[in-house]
Amino acid sequence: MKLILLIFILIFIIPIFSILFYLFPIDLEIWKHLNSTVLSTYIWNSMILCLSVGLITLLYGVSLAWLITFYQFPLKKFLEWAIILPFVFPSYILAYIYYSHKDKFIELNSYIAAIFIMSLSFYPYVYLFSRNAFAEISPNLINAARIFQKSELKTFWKIIFPLSQPAIFSGTILVCIEVLGDFGTVDFFSIDTLATGIYRTWFGLGSIKGAIQISLTLFSIIALAIFIDQYLKRKKKFYQNQFLNAKKSAKKLNLIYSLLAIFYCTFPILIAFVIPISILLYNTFQIGFKNFDKEFFEIIFRSFFISFSGAIICIILGFTFSYSSQIKLNKLINIFPKFISLGYAIPGSILSIIVLSNLKNLDEFILYLSMNIFKIENINNIFTSSIIALYFAYSIKFSAISFNNSESAMKRVSPNLFWASKILGYSNKNTAVKIYFPLVKSSLITSFILIFLDILKELPATMILRPFNFETVAIKTYNLASDERLKESSPYALIIVILGIFALYFITKFNIYRLKENKDE
Template sequence: MKPAVSPHSPSVVSSSRPFAARWRSGWLTAWAVLVGALVALPVLAVISHVLSTGTSDTWSHLASTVLPDYLWSTLWLCLGVGLGTASMGVGAAWLVTRYNFPLRGMLEWALVLPLAVPGYVMAYTYTDLLQFVGPVQTALRDTFGWTRADYWFPDVRSLGGAVILFSLVLYPYVYMLARTAFLERAGGMLEVGRSLGLGPWASFWRVSLPLARPAIAAGVSLALMETLADFGAVSYFGVQTFTTGIYRAWFSLGDRVAAAQLSTALLGFVILVLAFERLSRGRARFHDTTLRRARFQARRLRGVRAALAVVACLIPFVTGFLLPAGILLEMAITEGDAQFGARFIELATNSVTVSGLTALIAVTLALLLGYAARLRANSWVVRSVHRLGGLGYALPGTVIAVGVLIPVSRIDNVLTNWLTHHFDWQSGLVLTGGIAGLVYACVVRFLTPAVQSVDAGLLKITPSMDNAARSLGLSPAATLRRVHFPLLRGSLLTAALLVFIDVMKELPATLVMRPFNFDTLATQAYNLASDERLAEASTSALAIVVVGLLPLIVLSREIAKARQGSATPH
């Protein structure tokens, strides 16, 4: 006779735990796959819509009239912005890391601040400053007694003006990555170069620049993707790009097929940018094999050289942040929005609502993806889905909006007909009639910053903590709740803050996806500026800039703490 087995005996527990763990992690994988499918849906919808509908009459008209302009304007814009951001970002990063001069400590973090100014806001401020009736040309005419026919002044609302504007706004991407690369390379490598007779310029070109090339390429790629995604600035400047063409085909011509076809063409540009980032690295590999991590001793500049270094770093900071912020502040105080009261509160409430919901959902999904990748690190499915979660940030907001509207509007119509048929309830459009579709588009667009922040936080948690929690009988969900979540609070807060600010500044997706009579600070600034009411637009634009400063301050503090921690001797 066999002995009775207690349900709490070790054999039963040991045999049931692996099944429970597999069951829970399987559900976690399924949720992660669902998140990846939701992120990929807009892209698949755009491509499938083009393949299933073929060529439209509108597309034929666009191809024979404005499509060549879209192509060449986008190419020249990307080429100019790539060169501009690379030269300003790398130059500023090299100066503040390798030389010591007056104001260097302040400029080291101030050079990041132009990221807080959206491109369309910069376009409004410089148009007001440099237009014919603006203060610059007015002062020239009053000083020299000129008339309109006596002088020539460059038109800021042009392709060249857009190149300069985007370079001023987006160079911090290159600056931050290049500066980190210059700082992390061991000082011994430059000392060896100096001992071999290399001067400052030769050390830069032959040692530091090759080592920082992958970081510079990544920064330029980010700047180019932001350029391709912009709508407000290029639309206001009258530059014909694929983004403005998508918006015009959807709203002015009412042709979804043409909008989807232009979106597919714009996806081709994004793929080219990503390919550029890969190919720019080549097969060359640069590794730092020295053990010393001491910071390279900055060379002190004096006299004319110090003055030139200060001016070189002040130009992008002043023109990219200080001047436009000052113009907005002056206009907001002297004139500003006449509807600053209840209407402004409504706009701010709408912006905060959409941004807050998007941040909450994005951080939750990012935590789900990151934790699934941690638990199922050997699963190719989970790894692929995790990479797919970063797809949205590489896509322009107009492409995502078109990709969301195509399937969501169909679901809306089916749902409305079903509710009317079965319950006789005229619900109207449930998804696209409210902010659900807009929040979905923003989640897809800005899930990447949340995923990156969560991944960075999870990497700091040693796997031994997971093993200890598992040995104590905690399930994956309990481990996440009781062990990981308290340690990830800082990373989750940073992720939520980044997504919140990105959604506050987002214009293309908001313009396309917002429900009727639902305006945000971004759309209000764009609508007023489009009507040439720049002074009234300054109030909303300044609010966006002020809110955009928050993540920069937080991230600067986190970077400073991390550097102090890494510099502490062990």
């Protein structure tokens, strides 16, 4: 079992580290040109965007989760799930929508506009992770703080925030990774970052090796952030009582504070969801039903299927890797899952090259076996020309979301439960299914929705690795919007939004149901 798990982990680790093989020989001419012209600008702009968006989403996402979890005010039940709605809009779509109507809105500097747009798109990461962590804090701790007449802010800083650090920083790290890897938004606002530099070096200068070598700079920055996050978590232990018998009581706000809370929660919904979707609906109404043909519905089904099945695969992998790391089967299995997070740091285009290179070698090996041993011909490109390549890329890139979220949840599970299961004679597999899975189920469902939407909106990897004539709503939307055919792209963008709304509503209703169960215990 340990050997099988180790081989399985290595299948995903090897492609991540195979990026190092593309570094040599180093393309000195490209590096000299970049270093003397734009490399410092790429790095500086990337860091400014990363730190700015990361800080804004951290403050806004955590504060929203705090309000929703610990306070009672009108429209709270609606706002609890509506706050996540901006996540269904890809940031580049928001950029196109507001730019096409810039005469009706305040004109902003391109840097400020990009920071604003990306903050609105990515703050749900921090909100979801924080909300889930806050919901699992024992109400006994909050009630004890109130008995000792501690202020709300002091309770937050001394109790709530320290207990939720793993989830909060995991969400913030994911935001930073998204910002550093974003291409559509920064390219639209003509901001030179490492992500745009990779594409320009690849397509403009015609150097794939140069593009991969630049991506190593981006990869190194994100890897450093991930390892800092892991180091900080390693120094602390976070356990929660899983058998709660105290009821959670949200503090009721007075009229003025209720109005302020409603405004604070509805602002991102209005700016990043209501206005954009109104524009998309208006555009769709204007073009009529001529685009709702057979191809349109085929693209919808294809997108839903690949997103749903890909998210399931990533959830299984993330849970398996985090559980193997948690129970420490052996030193190697404990170390390797930590590198899974690095897959999310690789830009989609570069990941596609790596996946194609590895699967091409596997295709050649299978072709050799089929022709020389089994005497079977015409077996070509089983992996590289099929949907398997997409699943492989999604697994490498998005399993990090499931791994980080489930690992944060498992760190709050007391190790006494694991040892109790061993005393009762449970195998590792039964312990995972019957004990750990129910305790981290809400975190896994949260991860599922994030991965589902990420795959639904994924562009570079899907465009490069897709089989022939395989289009998704994201590809169709981007192609039309990038040609400034926003009205024609509106129906496809609406599909992304509608599927996202259903998925987000489901996860939020599940979390509310889980909270009600805790109250009844």
